[in-house]
Amino acid sequence: MAGSVNKVILIGNVGADPEIRRTQDGRPIANLRIATSETWRDRNSGERREKTEWHTVVVFNEGLCKVVEQYVKKGAKLYIEGALQTRKWQDQQGQDRYSTEVVLQGFGSTLTMLDGRGEGGGSGFAGGRGGNAGGGDFGGGDDYGAPSQSSGRSSGGGSGGNFSRDLDDDIPF
Amino acid sequence: MAGSVNKVILIGNVGADPEIRRTQDGRPIANLRIATSETWRDRNSGERREKTEWHTVVVFNEGLCKVVEQYVKKGAKLYIEGALQTRKWQDQQGQDRYSTEVVLQGFGSTLTMLDGRGEGGGSGFAGGRGGNAGGGDFGGGDDYGAPSQSSGRSSGGGSGGNFSRDLDDDIPF
Amino acid sequence: MAGSVNKVILIGNVGADPEIRRTQDGRPIANLRIATSETWRDRNSGERREKTEWHTVVVFNEGLCKVVEQYVKKGAKLYIEGALQTRKWQDQQGQDRYSTEVVLQGFGSTLTMLDGRGEGGGSGFAGGRGGNAGGGDFGGGDDYGAPSQSSGRSSGGGSGGNFSRDLDDDIPF
Amino acid sequence: MAGSVNKVILIGNVGADPEIRRTQDGRPIANLRIATSETWRDRNSGERREKTEWHTVVVFNEGLCKVVEQYVKKGAKLYIEGALQTRKWQDQQGQDRYSTEVVLQGFGSTLTMLDGRGEGGGSGFAGGRGGNAGGGDFGGGDDYGAPSQSSGRSSGGGSGGNFSRDLDDDIPF
DNA sequence: TTTT
DNA sequence: TTTT
Numbered sequence: 001m002a003g004s005v006n007k008v009i010l011i012g013n014v015g016a017d018p019e020i021r022r023t024q025d026g027r028p029i030a031n032l033r034i035a036t037s038e039t040w041r042d043r044n045s046g047e048r049r050e051k052t053e054w055h056t057v058v059v060f061n062e063g064l065c066k067v068v069e070q071y072v073k074k075g076a077k078l079y080i081e082g083a084l085q086t087r088k089w090q091d092q093q094g095q096d097r098y099s100t101e102v103v104l105q106g107f108g109s110t111l112t113m114l115d116g117r118g119e120g121g122g123s124g125f126a127g128g129r130g131g132n133a134g135g136g137d138f139g140g141g142d143d144y145g146a147p148s149q150s151s152g153r154s155s156g157g158g159s160g161g162n163f164s165r166d167l168d169d170d171i172p173f
Numbered sequence: 174m175a176g177s178v179n180k181v182i183l184i185g186n187v188g189a190d191p192e193i194r195r196t197q198d199g200r201p202i203a204n205l206r207i208a209t210s211e212t213w214r215d216r217n218s219g220e221r222r223e224k225t226e227w228h229t230v231v232v233f234n235e236g237l238c239k240v241v242e243q244y245v246k247k248g249a250k251l252y253i254e255g256a257l258q259t260r261k262w263q264d265q266q267g268q269d270r271y272s273t274e275v276v277l278q279g280f281g282s283t284l285t286m287l288d289g290r291g292e293g294g295g296s297g298f299a300g301g302r303g304g305n306a307g308g309g310d311f312g313g314g315d316d317y318g319a320p321s322q323s324s325g326r327s328s329g330g331g332s333g334g335n336f337s338r339d340l341d342d343d344i345p346f
Numbered sequence: 347m348a349g350s351v352n353k354v355i356l357i358g359n360v361g362a363d364p365e366i367r368r369t370q371d372g373r374p375i376a377n378l379r380i381a382t383s384e385t386w387r388d389r390n391s392g393e394r395r396e397k398t399e400w401h402t403v404v405v406f407n408e409g410l411c412k413v414v415e416q417y418v419k420k421g422a423k424l425y426i427e428g429a430l431q432t433r434k435w436q437d438q439q440g441q442d443r444y445s446t447e448v449v450l451q452g453f454g455s456t457l458t459m460l461d462g463r464g465e466g467g468g469s470g471f472a473g474g475r476g477g478n479a480g481g482g483d484f485g486g487g488d489d490y491g492a493p494s495q496s497s498g499r500s501s502g503g504g505s506g507g508n509f510s511r512d513l514d515d516d517i518p519f
Numbered sequence: 520m521a522g523s524v525n526k527v528i529l530i531g532n533v534g535a536d537p538e539i540r541r542t543q544d545g546r547p548i549a550n551l552r553i554a555t556s557e558t559w560r561d562r563n564s565g566e567r568r569e570k571t572e573w574h575t576v577v578v579f580n581e582g583l584c585k586v587v588e589q590y591v592k593k594g595a596k597l598y599i600e601g602a603l604q605t606r607k608w609q610d611q612q613g614q615d616r617y618s619t620e621v622v623l624q625g626f627g628s629t630l631t632m633l634d635g636r637g638e639g640g641g642s643g644f645a646g647g648r649g650g651n652a653g654g655g656d657f658g659g660g661d662d663y664g665a666p667s668q669s670s671g672r673s674s675g676g677g678s679g680g681n682f683s684r685d686l687d688d689d690i691p692f
Numbered sequence: 693t694t695t696t
Numbered sequence: 697t698t699t700t
Contacts, residue, residue: 003250003631004185004209005598006226008257009355011178011425011460015693035694036177038279053179053258054693075694077176077460079357079524081627084181084228084257086273093266100259100273106211108600108627112522114357114423114460175696176460178425182528184598184633250633252351252530254454281427281454287349287530287596287633348700349596350555351530352572354603358523382523384625399525401603423522430527430574430603432619439612446605446619452557534697554698573697594698 008102010055010080011114012036017074020065028065032057034078034102057082060105071113081110181275183228183253184287185209190247193238201238205230207251207275230255233278244286254283354448356401356426357460358382363420366411374411378403380424380448403428406451417459427456527621529574529599530633531555536593539584547584551576553597553621576601579624590632600629 015033022028037052057080059065072078082104091097104111188206195201210225230253232238245251255277264270277284361379368374383398403426405411418424428450437443450457534552541547556571576599578584591597601623610616623630 003598003633004211005182005629005631006185006209006211006228007182009178009180009182010257011176011357011458013177013694013696015695033693036179037695038177038179039696040279050696052694053256055179055257055259077695079522083226084183084275085226086228097270099271102257106213108629110524110627112357112524114522176425176458177695178456178458184530184631252349281456283351283454285349285351285530349530350532350557350699351528352555352557352574353528355524355526355528356603358525382525384523384525386625399602399604401525401605429572430529430621431572432574443616444618448603452559532698532700534699552697556699558700569700571698596699 006083007108008080008082008084010034010036010057010078010102012055012078012080014072014074014076014078015054018068018072020069027060027062028069030059030065030068030072032059032068032072032078034080055102056099057102057104058085059111060103061109064104064109064111067111072111077114079110079112079114080104081108083109179256180281181253181255181257183207183209183230183251183275185228185251185253187245187247187249187251188227191241191245193242200233200235201242203232203238203241203245205232205241205245205251207253228275229272230275230277231258232284233276234282237277237282237284240284245284250287252283252285252287253277254281256282352429353454354426354428354430356380356382356403356424356448358401358424358426360418360420360422360424361400364414364418366415373406373408374415376405376411376414376418378405378414378418378424380426401448402445403448403450404431405457406449407455410450410455410457413457418457423460425456425458425460426450427454429455525602526627527599527601527603529553529555529576529597529621531574531597531599533591533593533595533597534573537587537591539588546579546581547588549578549584549587549591551578551587551591551597553599574621575618576621576623577604578630579622580628583623583628583630586630591630596633598629598631598633599623600627602628 012034015035019031020028021031034055034057035052036055037050039048039050041047042049059068080102082102083106084100085103086098086100089097089099103109185207188208192204193201194204207228207230208225209228210223212221212223214220215222232241253275255275256279257273258276259271259273262270262272276282358380361381365377366374367377380401380403381398382401383396385394385396387393388395405414426448428448429452430446431449432444432446435443435445449455531553534554538550539547540550553574553576554571555574556569558567558569560566561568578587599621601621602625603619604622605617605619608616608618622628
């Protein structure tokens with residue numbers, strides 16, 4: 001379809017340390033659970049109420065996965081920009097099931113750390129590193145030829161190569 | 174949680190005429206299916222490929238539901254701004270199931286029609302109405318005290334009252 | 347024009363304590379300077395470089411102005427959602443000048459505090475208040491009939507009334 | 520600064536055929552004027568009013584410039600995702616002047632055509648092409664080592680190379 | 693399961 | 697200067 005946009009923007013806290021899996025050919029995939037919440041005042045009781053929403057975020061990009069693996073911990077506050085994707089799978093009874101996830105893969109995907117706590121003890125380092133994830137404005141790309149799973153969400157441009165290189169040679173930034 | 178953001182931005186086409194249901198107390202709820210798609214060139218074959226993603230959009234706001242009911246038809250191109258929400262339900266076997274939807278309810282939710290073709294043959298009418306939905310920058314609000322279902326996604330501000338009034342007295346704008 | 351969108355999303359730090367002015371009829375207007383920055387690696391030298399961009403943010407909404415006045419201090423990290431607006435004015439030579447600002451006024455405008463450090467030394471207070479600004483998902487509205495200056499950026503819906511009330515009676519939340 | 524975001528999202532119409540300039544070393548730069556507008560109902564008179572905002576959009580990316588040059592005409596409806604940038608310059612009196620523009624350059628910049636009218640006669644071609652600009656989710660990159668002017672808004676990742684290649688060999692898509 |  |  002011409003001219004479509006599929007964008008999710010989240011700012012929230014990571015509910016648990018990320019899980020990193022690997023595909024058969026060795027590419028990493030990171031899974032995050034991120035909580036957003038909103039508060040409002042009940043019109044009847046006048047009480048303040050809160051509702052938390054949990055989001056599953058899947059990072060297919062290799063460079064970003066490294067960032068997640070090394071710096072994102074339970075409790076971290078993140079800015080996430082990705083796309084909505086619904087995946088179909090079969091449960092044990094063979095029934096179709098669907099899961100909707102926020103996917104960071106193609107062009108325009110971003111992950112930025114918003115708190116400067118990091119793993120190093122408030123050195124400002126974690127903040128600096130967030131600066132790299134965000135300031136580097138990382139763009140995920142699919143550099144492989146035969147995408148599996150949801151990797152169809154590719155994009156013509158964007159490589160992330162530089163970012164990966166950065167990660168290799170100058171972490172921690 | 175302090176300082177969280179939960180925002181979905183979609184531009185896509187409506188896959189079927191919207192369904193409008195009503196709650197027991199008479200408030201309307203509109204359901205839309207919106208398709209976004211992306212194209213890319215396969216790195217191996219060099220072929221252009223396309224993948225379509227379908228999104229379920231639920232409109233809880235009364236004013237916006239009227240807009241949807243009257244003007245949104247199959248094929249319409251929409252700009253949608255809402256929030257991600259995952260709803261839990263039980264299937265016939267009593268198993269927990271989850272559905273993730275883009276909800277237009279609280280503050281910041283928007284629906285704008287992007288094509289001026291409408292259903293009436295380029296009358297400018299559909300476009301004009303899009304102008305109102307967009308230009309009016311409609312904000313959904315929950316004006317009831319005992320929200321049911323997912324209406325917990327309320328917000329302190331936003332009324333939409335003006336918009337509703339507009340709809341009542343001067344459609345088609 | 348039908349179906350237009352004018353949206354600015356910023357996450358950055360406040361460069362100085364906000365200025366609060368008042369219109370002749372007493373409504374507050376807050377001015378903020380917000381810095382965003384990005385870093386990248388120079389392709390030639392391999393050096394890491396950084397560029398900071400400064401944004402002028404103008405808050406016309408009364409409730410949000412109170413939030414700014416009371417809680418936003420130099421150094422605060424904010425999430426801002428507003429609209430671009432270019433204002434024309436005359437300099438001392440009578441020449442036309444233009445200033446482009448990020449305006450928080452109408453529907454969809456948001457200001458959320460992203461750091462929980464606040465002005466009091468990790469009291470959690472600033473964070474809590476951010477939770478209200480964000481969680482309450484405040485929507486600015488123009489409740490006056492004869493808008494001056496850039497107040498043309500009104501909107502049919504959105505009142506902010508509740509938010510103001512909240513501010514009045516239960517600060518600090 | 521760590522963890523900042525600078526994002527502008529516009530949907531509007533192009534006010535005039537784009538201007539394409541070239542830098543000394545031959546890279547193209549496209550300038551667009553885009554109008555957004557909003558309508559609202561005056562609270563006193565009850566009249567419907569409209570205000571149009573004009574935005575200057577500067578495209579530094581070579582691939583996107585080609586898209587603009589070939590397909591974007593006066594009146595086209597575009598989706599734009601870029602960053603705010605304020606440029607300093609001297610007027611004829613030597614006074615400092617500032618211009619704020621929406622820049623499409625680095626990672627995350629996008630331009631998508633939202634109408635299928637194009638220059639080819641409503642063949643669906645323009646729509647198809649929008650699909651490529653959008654679906655290809657073009658990401659601008661700075662492939663040169665010594666950025667001049669505002670090219671400091673670079674980014675580590677993103678090349679746009681594929682997109683350019685696509686443009687070269689298979690326009691009109 | 694986060695955060696405030 | 698666009699668009700409705």
